[in-house]
Amino acid sequence: MVKVACCWDDGVVNDIRLIALLRKYKAKATFNLNPGSMPEHTAVPRWRKLDEPVWSYNGFINGKVGLSEMKEIYEDFQVASHGWLHKGGSAPVDEFFKDAMDARKYLEDVFQRECRGYAWPCGDYTPQAAKRLQDAGFLYARTTQYTDDVGVTDAPMHLNASCHHMDRLFCDKFRAAKAKNGIFYFWGHSYEMLDCDGLWNQLEQKLAMLAEDPEVQWIDVIDIVK
Numbered sequence: 001m002v003k004v005a006c007c008w009d010d011g012v013v014n015d016i017r018l019i020a021l022l023r024k025y026k027a028k029a030t031f032n033l034n035p036g037s038m039p040e041h042t043a044v045p046r047w048r049k050l051d052e053p054v055w056s057y058n059g060f061i062n063g064k065v066g067l068s069e070m071k072e073i074y075e076d077f078q079v080a081s082h083g084w085l086h087k088g089g090s091a092p093v094d095e096f097f098k099d100a101m102d103a104r105k106y107l108e109d110v111f112q113r114e115c116r117g118y119a120w121p122c123g124d125y126t127p128q129a130a131k132r133l134q135d136a137g138f139l140y141a142r143t144t145q146y147t148d149d150v151g152v153t154d155a156p157m158h159l160n161a162s163c164h165h166m167d168r169l170f171c172d173k174f175r176a177a178k179a180k181n182g183i184f185y186f187w188g189h190s191y192e193m194l195d196c197d198g199l200w201n202q203l204e205q206k207l208a209m210l211a212e213d214p215e216v217q218w219i220d221v222i223d224i225v226k
């Protein structure tokens with residue numbers, strides 16, 4: 001057997017298309033959200049004008065899911081704090097902690113369930129920040145680092161994944177985890193697929209491969225540390 005988990009950051013509009021794929025292949029997932037930077041209504045994705053001074057991913061401005069649609073969109077999946085405004089562990093520790101907790105409280109209120117997971121914004125981990133999270137009852141905090149032994153060697157506040165979803169060794173890492181009856185855990189941002197069918201197709205091939213494998217058991221990220 002191999003346990004498989006995945007998570008996706010930032011609550012972007014492409015999550016809606018991603019969720020349709022996850023449902024099709026009966027995959028579980030956790031979405032790491034920043035409610036403080038989500039608009040009231042879901043944004044309309046678009047491409048950046050060449051001289052437009054705005055953040056984009058390879059020119060694509062995906063935009064965020066709206067607060068008013070958040071519950072309906074993510075209801076059947078896990079949600080976790082990714083900071084109210086995406087503040088990293090190197091921010092002043094009280095400011096960091098408030099950011100992490102505000103997102104958690106908001107999500108717990110909207111979804112009416114415990115949200116005890118966290119993902120470090122930009123992988124910005126510090127030991128002091130980690131201690132504050134742990135003391136407040138967070139069960140894990142995901143980094144942007146990688147390990148071949150998910151959940152075995154990691155401290156839960158420094159939870160490393162197996163790889164990014166676009167890692168060229170994705171399938172090799174999956175097979176390696178399976179060979180040791182371990183956990184395969186990948187993550188990413190759905191905006192990385194842009195509005196490009198070829199990139200979406202690559203992800204779908206991976207989900208199909210996992211769905212066809214009788215040894216795969218999907219778990220939630222929080223199950224890694226439970």
Ligand SMILES: [Zn+2]
Nearest residue numbers: 009010121122
């Ligand atoms: Zn992020």
